[in-house]
Amino acid sequence: MSELIDYKNGQFHIENCDVESLIERFSSPLYVYSKGQILKNWREFQQYWPAPHKLCYAVKANSNLAILQLLAEHGAGFDIVSGGELQRVLMAGGKAGDVVFSGVAKSKDEIIMALEAGIGCFNVESEAELERIQDIAAAMDKQAPVSLRVNPDVDAKTHPYIATGMKANKFGISMSLAKPVFLKAHSLPNINLIGADCHIGSQIMTAEPFLDAAQRMFNLVSELEKDGVQLTHLDLGGGFGVAYQPEEPLDKSFYLKELVKLAENYPQITLVLEPGRAITADAGVLLTTVEYIKPSEDKNFVLVDAGMNDLIRPSLYQAWHDILPAHENKRGGDQLNDIVGPVCETGDFFGHARHLNVQQGDVLAIKHAGAYGFTMASNYNSRGRPPEVLVSGDNATLIRERESFNDLVRGEHLLHQEGQ
Ligand SMILES: Cc1ncc(COP(=O)(O)O)c(C=O)c1O
Numbered sequence: 001m002s003e004l005i006d007y008k009n010g011q012f013h014i015e016n017c018d019v020e021s022l023i024e025r026f027s028s029p030l031y032v033y034s035k036g037q038i039l040k041n042w043r044e045f046q047q048y049w050p051a052p053h054k055l056c057y058a059v060k061a062n063s064n065l066a067i068l069q070l071l072a073e074h075g076a077g078f079d080i081v082s083g084g085e086l087q088r089v090l091m092a093g094g095k096a097g098d099v100v101f102s103g104v105a106k107s108k109d110e111i112i113m114a115l116e117a118g119i120g121c122f123n124v125e126s127e128a129e130l131e132r133i134q135d136i137a138a139a140m141d142k143q144a145p146v147s148l149r150v151n152p153d154v155d156a157k158t159h160p161y162i163a164t165g166m167k168a169n170k171f172g173i174s175m176s177l178a179k180p181v182f183l184k185a186h187s188l189p190n191i192n193l194i195g196a197d198c199h200i201g202s203q204i205m206t207a208e209p210f211l212d213a214a215q216r217m218f219n220l221v222s223e224l225e226k227d228g229v230q231l232t233h234l235d236l237g238g239g240f241g242v243a244y245q246p247e248e249p250l251d252k253s254f255y256l257k258e259l260v261k262l263a264e265n266y267p268q269i270t271l272v273l274e275p276g277r278a279i280t281a282d283a284g285v286l287l288t289t290v291e292y293i294k295p296s297e298d299k300n301f302v303l304v305d306a307g308m309n310d311l312i313r314p315s316l317y318q319a320w321h322d323i324l325p326a327h328e329n330k331r332g333g334d335q336l337n338d339i340v341g342p343v344c345e346t347g348d349f350f351g352h353a354r355h356l357n358v359q360q361g362d363v364l365a366i367k368h369a370g371a372y373g374f375t376m377a378s379n380y381n382s383r384g385r386p387p388e389v390l391v392s393g394d395n396a397t398l399i400r401e402r403e404s405f406n407d408l409v410r411g412e413h414l415l416h417q418e419g420q
């Protein structure tokens with residue numbers, strides 16, 4: 001467990017702020033992130049990743065402007081998947097030249113926006129997309145820096161919804177079909193083919209599938225060289241798993257050192273990685289308050305004020321998140337509890353059969369909610385999304401306000417005003 005997010009004197013703290021005081025100040029439910037933990041995670045990557053190799057934080061994991069700004073100030077590049085994410089990065093002070101643009105279905109407008117901004121690289125996922133980028137770049141009289149995303153057909157041994165590097169998945173160009181597309185990209189006048197990329201999935205807990213994919217990608221670099229195509233950029237994506245429950249963590253330092261070693265045989269190649277979850281997941285918690293306790297025959301339902309609209313991972317992937325009471329002495333016990341939300345769906349739960357001894361009004365912390373938490377939140381059931389707070393030591397800063405009813409209906413139109 002991170003010592004920055006833990007119990008101190010029996011009270012659950014994010015750095016030096018206890019969660020009950022945070023709820024009193026900012027209300028419930030509430031996302032809270034530890035600045036210290038984000039930077040610790042970021043520096044761990046930097047430590048094993050010598051220049052000129054690059055790190056592009058995957059914005060989709062947590063795209064709050066303050067967090068992007070923090071990472072930009074610490075030298076981050078960014079992996080984006082939409083025009084919206086590009087605008088966030090630029091607004092937060094990220095450099096367009098340090099941006100790689102992933103995504104299977106980039107629209108014309110997104111491509112124009114990215115070319116205008118001068119992004120570092122398009123991670124192109126199909127021949128059709130390559131042709132579209134060529135046409136748009138030609139019309140704008142620009143050169144588009146391009147890497148081709150290859151699907152290396154590696155089993156990442158993760159949840160099927162978040163595996164991306166197997167033949168059956170929609171991502172990238174099949175390895176067996178890739179060579180002619182590289183040759184085509186090499187020949188197109190407004191395409192500057194700089195590299196290749198892959199991303200085999202998310203929440204991967206061992207180094208083997210990563211190294212397997214990396215070896216396949218380096219082999220591709222060698223083969224293309226024989227065909228007269230010299231790549232200088234190899235992006236191996238993100239996917240670094242975090243230990244949501246007590247389990248053997250991914251040995252990141254081993255994987256990063258092995259990659260750097262592999263790259264020594266390819267001095268022309270700059271490596272890129274796109275970590276998302278590994279930077280922000282364990283730096284964030286979702287705080288929620290118990291509204292009611294409802295006994296049933298064999299367990300209690302603990303009805304809390306956060307719902308699947310705020311954190312969808314348990315409902316979507318049956319993901320396990322630790323749930324801790326604000327007071328350490330309420331952990332454990334014999335009572336079994338299902339921690340469930342107010343949304344009208346049976347799948348609206350955060351945890352089943354948890355041992356807790358809690359009461360109405362108690363605050364709970366749902367851990368590892370800093371990645372794919374707020375960014376996947378929705379307004380389902382017309383619920384405003386929670387505020388976000390960044391804690392550093394004793395200081396807690398509001399980095400996003402709670403959504404109001406007016407935020408929810410902004411842009412909607414009645415058919416006519418009452419009485420008209
Ligand atoms: C292309 C790409 N890069 C990076 C990431 C970030 O992945 P993770 O948060 O697992 O590091 C993803 C998401 O899986 C992705 O699709």
Ligand SMILES: N[C@@H](CCCC[NH3+])C(=O)O
Pocket residue numbers: 060162202203313371372
């Ligand atoms: N959203 C997923 C991971 C998918 C990452 C995006 N390619 C999660 O919450 O674990």
